[in-house]
Amino acid sequence: MIATPAGSPKASPRTLAPTVETVLGFVNTRADGSGRRELFGDGGSFAAWLAEREEFGGETVVSDADAAVARELRDALVTVLLAHSGDEESLGEPLLRAERHLRRVGSLYPLATVVTAGGVELASPQTGVPRVFGTVLAAVTTFAQSGDWGRIKACRNPPCHFGFFDRTRNGGGLYCSTGCGSQVSMRKHRQRQRDGGGTPSSEV
Template sequence: MSSAAAGSAQTDPRAATPVVETVLSFVNTRANGGGEQELFGDGRSFAAWLAERDEFGGETVATDADAAAARELRDALVTLLLAHSGDEESMGEPLQHAEEHLRRAGALYPLATVVTARGVELASPQAGVPRVFGTVLAAVTTVAQTGDWGRIKACRNPPCHFGFFDRTRNGGGLYCSTGCGSQVSMRNYRERQRRGSEAPPEA
């Protein structure tokens, strides 16, 4: 799927930074209606995914319990990204539960400040799977410090919910692609047509 958001023909030149890509690569691992497969289904599939990504430490031993924890962290983040897109179903109790889970994750996977002559960054001081989760949280924190956290969104077209970086000038993108935007528009049109046909005749 494209990471270009629909909704505006004019976009600003901002590009997704490596930390944004780190967040997106983690959240875009779930199965959806667009043919994407679950990549965190068990320890083996989670470890295979990690082995291909140096930003998470590369090859890592992972158990089924680790994969379940990865799914929980990912799904909590997706709920927040849906909230960034204004998705009503993610608001209220689902968002509250997601934020509580992320607070617990922040306590379980603390970050360390790494200071060098080149600059300062956050990194996980842990090893193995905890380092993976800490790296995700460090990327989220870094994005938030740049002011772009609200631009990382999840597509409002169910069941897509693909994570994308909203490059629209006004930050009003709702869908990961024009195709998803068109699907939602068509469903809304058909729903209006159905309701119109069910309306009782005027007396």
């Protein structure tokens, strides 16, 4: 199950909610060109990743086709998270495609309402790989209802696009780290220099 039961103590500001950890754990599995490797490349790598994640039920038999479905779901979510960051390239048609895909996924992996004396939760009633995708959707749905869905973002620095939770007071964070923010600022600075009359002689 995903949601924290009613009456449980609130997490500290430095602690991510389990639902956020589930979503970020799933989306932050892609290669980014700076050292992170693709974790859903095939059935074997996807199975190895699942074996280390208790919230998805641990070891699960998966195929290469399952890994492809996982990549499609992940990429659609990353597009939505980039939209939360205001990434212009992800808006418009890319976002519409991602949202259509997520609607299809939602119909394929429906959720069940679990009512207990301690509260109400969403959970996947399925087993195996369908349970994995349902668990991701349950985490997304549960957290989105908290009103902070827009704070789960993807870094606007390409090709990073690392998922992160925006802890800034005004919700204006755009990058997963100061390093990524600096890289974008430097690229913009160099572009302005080129547009303004060429690269300075001090640069190669």
